Amino acid sequence: MELKRSDLHDYQDYCVEFVENHPEAMLILQMGLGKTIISLTAIWDLMFDSFDVHKTLVIAPLRVARDVWPEEKDLWTHTKDIQMSVIIGSCKERVRALRADADVYVVNRENVKWLSDWLEQHKIPWPFDCVVVDELSSFKNYKSQRYKALRKARPHIKRIWGLTGTPASNGLLDLWGEVAIIDQGKRLGRFIGRYRESFFRPGGMNPYTGVVYNYVPLPGAEEAIYKKIGDISVSMKAKDFLPDLPKCLTVNHTVEMSPEEKKLYDELKKELVLTIDGNEVDAANAAVLSGRLLEMANGAVYNENHEVIRIHDRKLEMLSDLIEEAVGQNVLIAYWYQHDRSRIIEYLKEKEITVRDLKTSEDVSDWNAGKIPVALISPASAGHGLNLQHGGHILIWFSLCWSLEMRQQTDARLNRQGQTEVVTIHNIVTKDTIDEDVLKALEDKNSTQENLIRAVQARLK
Structure with a gap:
């Protein structure tokens, strides 16, 4: 079922408008609040409504880059026509994806340095005037290669926003690198040393070498830091600003099995017996078959001797x-x-x-x-x-x-x-x-043994 733009929640519309009105932004929302569709909607508006953006780069974890962004785009009627190219795989595949004619290019974060180096090697100016960093917290380490590559390209980026659930999971020191990627050091300072001096004191130090082990926030530092970045953040606590959030x-x-893995699943479903590397898995009736199929959907199954046979790690x-x-x-x-x-x-x-x-x-x-x-x-x-x-x-x-x-x-x-x-x-x-039958039965509030058997029979047919 396709979703329409009118299906967006009020808080999602709020976030879309915030991003569109702020060339530098941080969306700090809890998991599951739809950060991807919020970003896709904003990208659509900026590229095809206001024409403020011409080419967008999304940086995300590998699986998210490969699966989530393309799938989410196709779920919604107002974003499905966005031309998207995913820059993953071998070097040859990445180059082909980079050269493809698209509106949005999605790259996994491990390849940010490769992307920067490839463009520089071929004397191609940074082509993306809009960048979305999915999981901004993965750019907290200002010494990492991915961080340095993106920071180098930052002056050429017209619009940028970061997506994260918790920007400072390991402490407030993490915030400097993440915020600096977004605003180039305007709010928390251009250098980490000045940031530490302003908001922290040494918490532990080697008395002989003077090496500081950790830093402790000064009184009032947390409030002061949040106030400094408040103008580019949707909120530090979404529930405080978005009262319509559901409880x-x-x-x-x-997730999806490979063709080989799915073949094993279908064979058991059809024949009620399966042999994997000499190990036999059988199902005496519909109820037993249901359990076996659920096991295989999870990635492993017991054989006749109650030994575990691995199927997949999806x-x-x-x-x-x-x-x-x-x-x-x-x-x-x-x-x-x-x-x-x-x-x-x-x-x-x-x-x-x-x-x-x-x-x-x-x-x-x-x-x-x-x-x-x-x-x-x-x-x-x-x-x-x-x-x-x-x-x-x-x-x-x-x-x-x-x-x-x-x-x-x-x-x-x-x-x-x-x-x-x-x-x-x-x-x-x-x-x-x-799995899909179970989910439907739970949604329909009809997860009875009778429904279980009907679902298995339907699968068999």
């Missing part, structure tokens, strides 16, 4: 991206199968992200005290009775389940009295699988 938002994120990749996009805000992950839990822990460990189960009263206390950045919860064992609203406001459903009661009870762990933030619930959905 709970649900956002769906679609949901794990999306989960990692969503945690990164949370930028230091605590995240609660709901899983269904034990192999989901094991794979989540293993995968995130490789990304140097520590995960902790919420099982004991001590775990719950630590979560509510903000001591657990990423936590795991099983709806089957912890969906009722836990008060988790003080520890965070972001819930990610890695595994979808048919039980409407468990779903509502788990959502209510965060979305309950005492919650001070807008709760964002993320569903990770594998395209063209039973």
Whole structure:
């Protein structure tokens, strides 16, 4: 179903107008509030209504650049005609995408330096008069190559805005680099040293070498810093300025299996039995088949000996991206199968992200005290009775389940009295699988065993 511009929320229209009226801007909004469509709408207006912009560059994390921006563009009637070229892949593919005739060019942040160097090597002036930095917090390190490349191009950029959920997740020092990319040092100073001197004092120092380990904000520094950047920011707290925000938002994120992975899924669905590397997976009836297909949508499945057979990592990749996009805000992950839990822990460990189960009263206390950045919860064992609203406001459903009661009870762990933030619930959905049936059944509030069987039968037909 295509969405129309009239479907934008009031707060989204507010943000579009803000960006259009501010050549330098920061949209500091929580996850799931539609920063992408806000930006696409503003780009459309600036390029085809006011003709203030001629060529736009979007810088984003790899998956977001590859999937989210093109998909979001095509969802809306007023943006689907924007010609978009995604600059990813091999060097040859990136050059081809860069040379394509398009309105908006999307590049992953790792290739910003390559883009700058390629243009310079071929003696091509910086061609983008508008730049959108998706996840501005990834430019907080002013010593990184991507930062230096974009800062070098900054004088040639007419309009720029950054998108982020939390600009200072690791402290107020992070803000200098992010703001300097946007305003070229006008508000917080051109140099990090002057910024530190103005708003911080040394917190820890080696008495022999004089090396400072960390800096502590001076009294009133936070308020002073926010006041200085207030004119280019939508808000530091969206709820304070946008009273029409809903108390709970649900956002769906679609992932897609490769043709080879989808072939395995379709074979089990059709034949009720599947052999993978000598391991047999079978389904005796529709209910069992439903479970097997849900497992495969998640990325793994048990064989006849209850051993885990890996299928894909699509949901794990999306989960990692969503945690990164949370930028230091605590995240609660709901899983269904034990192999989901094991794979989540293993995968995130490789990304140097520590995960902790919420099982004991001590775990719950630590979560509510903000001591657990990423936590795991099983709806089957912890969906009722836990008060988790003080520890965070972001819930990610890695595994979808048919039980409407468990779903509502788990959502209510965060979305309950005492919650001070807008709760964002993320569903990770594998395209063209039973995940979509589960989601529809939950939306229709008809997640019964009968509906489960009907959905599987419909898939079989």
